[in-house]
Amino acid sequence: MKAIVTVIGKDRVGITAAVCSLLAQHNINILDINQTVLQEYFTMVMLVDTAACKDSIGDMADILDKAGKEQALSIRIQREDIFNAMHRI
């Protein structure tokens, strides 16, 4: 299943590395990454494939949220469907 991971927070060294290695630990494959830094704020959007991940998206949402809080970031994973529904006819 495809999902969207978004990471928002104050920019510093190693955010991308930390998030990517966390996703790798859970067997989540990154298909596409887009990132920008605007006025010190780091925003990253990733399209990922969770097919090989043993945890459900709901559990992954908890894991990423917890990891995000520890690093003062907002990290979330949401099923791609919600964005498609809202932005594609």
Next chain:
Amino acid sequence: MLNQSEIMQTIQMIDQQHLDVRTITMGISLLSCAHSDVKIACDKVYDKITRYAENLVATGEAIEKEFGIPIVNKRISVTPIALVAAAADTDNYTPFAQALDRAAKTTGVNFIGGFSALVQKGMTKADRILIDSIPEALSTTDIVCSSVNVGSTKAGIDMDAVALMGRTIKDLAQATADKGGFGCAKLVVFCNAVEDNPFMAGAFHGVGEPEKVINVGVSGPGVVYHALQSVKGQPFDVVAETIKKTAFRITRMGQLVAQEASRRLDTPFGIVDLSLAPTPAVGDSVARILEEMGLEVCGTHGTTAALALLNDAVKKGGVMASSSVGGLSGAFIPVSEDEGMIAAAASGALTLEKLEAMTCVCSVGLDMIAVPGDTTAETLSAIIADEAAIGMVNSKTTAVRIIPAPGCKVGDTVEFGGLLGSAPVQSVRPFSAKEFIARGGRIPAPMQSLKN
């Protein structure tokens, strides 16, 4: 693929603009629970609800997490209890309300609606017992909601029921006087009630509905308000287009959640209700949308026109986004549940008369309005009759959810807490309608009913 700005727009809507699914409501038919023995009937009611809605809350929470979209309420609506209890050998239906309350608490939902009677063309014995039971039923339960339909375009207005509801509201306010008449916040008097409404307090599961069904109510006044901020000073055509596009997005999200819930709960999907439902939170207000259109304060001249545009554009935007639209579908204007409305009412700009005019062009009616505790039952009935007349003639749903707050005077504030908010006590006309209400009988159906 989706681009980054689209994804971030959705994230912002959820994070900063209070985008949410307001409610997933499971409608359950209780017609099979009728029994002459009250105890057996109540047990059947409890068993059926807890069996059907066993996974409702857990499923709602799972969907919430996977899609990353808050689902604020999970609720249940049931067949009007006056129909279910009619076979029971009793003159008090309070035990049914208590069974609903227990079942709702067991399943973990926020509210259960359907302690209801449909009396637009007259009352059966059971309808009468149900209405007489309302004060005790709602004051001895916590999350049971009640509604009574007193009129319709097709049948006219049952003025005996209107008179009775005025007295019932007074009694209910007295029975819950220690909580500011809170019980009245759980009681709606309708004209043209709809059978698939997912919103409380007026939800019930109509007799034309299937065994069980999933209805979803979306929300998002904050998202519409935010979208309008980007078109400041532009003509109304642009305003309408902007609202339509926003409503489309909100509704698509609701439709997705509804289909997912329906699939997981193995329950047919009913409708998406396109209402803009405010909450007392700052940034989640319908009044502020109207003000964003250029009104100094909600309630001033121009408010009705602004609301008419908003209501229409929300429907037009939403209707293409859902496979089945129903329920109330329009903007709600509950005073106590809307931060902007509370401020407007407290400043004196938003009066009962203006609210009545606004109900002609939006989805519901006089909703969550506190009036002085010494307001007479006849005046309450007259207010109900006025609203019912608006609904009857305009072939739309109207409702009255009014709280004659015991011991409170104009200028006081009644606190209900949570999503129900707080209401400034508003003035009513001091002149009597006693003889008008005392007439009783029926206001005949208008010409609009003769469509065949």
